[in-house]
Amino acid sequence: MRDKKIIKFTVNGNSEEREAVVGETLLKFIRDELNLTGTKSGCEIGECGACTVLLDGKPVNSCLVLAVELDGKDLLTIEGLSKNGELDRLQQAFIDHAAFQCGYCTPGMIMAARSLLERNANPNDDEINEALSGNLCRCGAYQEIRDAVKDSAKK
């Protein structure tokens, strides 16, 4: 009943061609169609950052983007960070610093931080605070996240 559109894109390095429901969010598409459930939903109105993914390298709240906008773009989700079972150094730093408790904000947090590190190889506290201020962590792992980001930048 609902309009659908064929879209072509790459996700975590793989080319895909899929049908997307017009009007559906990228978050829903990632979770329900691509079955990549690492990306989380915390508000669906762009306020929490739990759904952060990288679209053409830029962090977006996937709950605010339409699935059809993925057409022709490159999508990176948390599942695409580790290669052949080997963790990205930021993921390892999150483990080393215990930079989470419940872990629900963590995928979005890591994606937002990943993108910061790509723009700024050596961010200071203020730069981290600014770049991640849209990502909420109710468990309050902010200090550990800052430490993890700085530590992984050093390596």
Place this chain on the structure above:
Amino acid sequence: MSDLKIVGTSVPRKDAMEKVTGAAEFIEDRYMGPMLYAKMKKSTVVHGRILSIKTEKAEKHPGVKAILTGKDYPNMIGLYLIDRTFLAVDKVRFWGEPVAVVAATSEKAAAEAVDLIEVEYEELPGVFDPREGIKPDAPVIHENLGNYEIVPIFYPTPGTNIANHFKIRKGDIEKGFDQADHVLEKEYYVPQMQHVPIETHKAAVQWSPDGKLTVWSTAQSPNVVRQLLAKSLDLPMHKIRVISSYIGGGFGCKAGASIEGLLVPIAQKYPGHIIRIVFDREEDMQGTFTRQALFSKLRTGYTKDGRITALQYEMIWDGGAYTEYGVNIVRAAGYSSTGAYDIPNVKTDSYCVYTNNSIGGPVRGFGMCEMQWGIERQIEEIAKQLEMDPLEVRLKNGMKRGSTTASGQVVQDVDYEKCLKVVADKIGWGKKESGKDGKLRGKGIAGLVKCPAQPSNAASSAIIRINEDGTAHVMVGATEMGQGMLTVISQIASEALHIPVDKIDIKVPDTDFTPYEWQSVGSRITYTCGTSVKRAAEDALGQIYRIAADLLEVPQEDLSYDGKKVYSTRDPDIKATIREIADSCKKCTGEGIAGPIIGRGSFVPTNMTNLDPETGQGNPGLFYCFGATGVEVEVDPETGVIEVIQLASSIDAGKAINPQLAKVQLHGGTIMGLSTALYEEVRFDKGIMLNRNFTDYKIATFDNVPHMDSFIVETPETKGPYGARGIGEQPMIGVAPAVANAVSDALGVEFNSFPLTPEKVWRALKDKK
């Protein structure tokens, strides 16, 4: 205990790999089978009689499978005071109360159908302030209060809105005030707050054709969900299975039972289908427990050298529309009503009052943040009146080994003094700094204490299975909501069994397979579940020795175990590896010795008692955990904006099983406390919640969180596993008063409520001038 190998080390979290890779499964990530999606129709009035609910149009909406109203499903549920139904029956008592639920083939269809349901109400006068609600002529919200089933440790007054009145009468209050040189009386107010875990409440249910109910839930306590559903639905427990996943933050809001039972009749209509409900952010804000607001009046008598001789505390709590859980918070705040201080004469009256605001319930701290706000502010004022150092007044009155609480319980294993002193030292207590650009600096300290608020028979249990290769499975009913249960419990098992942590598997609970655990609440799991696991490990170890003795034909007392093998101390060549013992357990003759090793352990408190109904005297605390917070602030008098310059927290963990995780927990609690101190307040307009999203309800994020210093004090808890006690909730308690004390030090004004928004600070300064 100095030879501990695993306990006291910071092994990485058991769930770390899954959580950084996106592989960690939360409820909503599980594919469960063919689904129906549910949405609720919510009340648009705060207090009213339901005249009619018209569902005809909604029923015809494409995709709709079932609609349920309170008339079809009047079953009641609750933990302490059973005052709730899943869906409103006859009456609604708060804005947003569910009156009907629709299940459809898509979430969208369900939402559309909800809009087609028409409900007609006759509005009734509402109660929005518990101080009004407690009056004899206030509109009565629960006419049936006298008929509700209730655990007999709570004292409602039928015919009124008082859901519980808890009393403390310790010593002789008149005498206490007579001994005082001065008396101080103040009123305090703490508003509602919300937990806002980033994962909202979610649940799914399935009814199998053979009459078994399976529930997936974000609940903190699968066993309590099972217990309450069994009662509400009149089902035997083995016909209910509650499955947990990783939980995306709890903080109390997922305690007890919430939305799990809502969908059961629909599931029964569609056996095999899975009926799912996911709260959106607004529903999570408005439809789940809020922290109960507290209006209090605190009167203390003290001598001229700063010794508090009498304390009289009246607390009027906004229980909200239903208080099935809230009555116990009111009780806990009552029996702890002297905070971290040893005060000989106490009179406390703590009232839980129904209002037409959102339902009140457990939040990290369980009444302690609200109640100790008053205590810690008042101590500050006492010090000011006497021109004494507030730290000294705290030390003078602070609990020590052998002190008694408000309920007369003697506390042991306490070093409150150390908790206070480490944070004081850290923030440079006694040295006044001057601010820049006309800003004003101040320092503040506050102490804290909390015991788990649990029934005296709240039990715990554990099973350990040793595999054929010597690895182990630890099975417990505690949930993992971020607090680190999986890791800490594995470490305790590892220490006791000498099996490395990475050879231990542990999972989140499933009531069909994991043994009983009352609830993962009250910072009790490390202690209660930890004790069970230690006992299960010791039980398994006993079996290992017995089998080895038989296998090696060496008396047990001559055997030793080094983690890999059991050997004869007389001849170390006579040995059997743990693998050999755990495996076939056969002698060379082929005769069997014993089957697989399964250790079991359980725990129930033996140091708790009921409380006297008139005096509240008795032992309600499993253990008491003390701590302190120290803060330095810089305040801009022009804008009222507070900048936190230093933030130091201490907690007496007894023994930190995993120091890194303990610190992360300490930081997390401190930040939550800071967030409530500065920003958080749920606002209502005649029962209608106004701030229902993260834009209107601000919580602390990166830019608001300064660097923190944390201190784990270790005064062993004699009966805790390896000396440990729980610390999860506590760090939050002292933050708001410490911030207020610091701001007060900077500006010379008093604060009797928080959050300390710029406006509040600015106004306080203006009023002073």
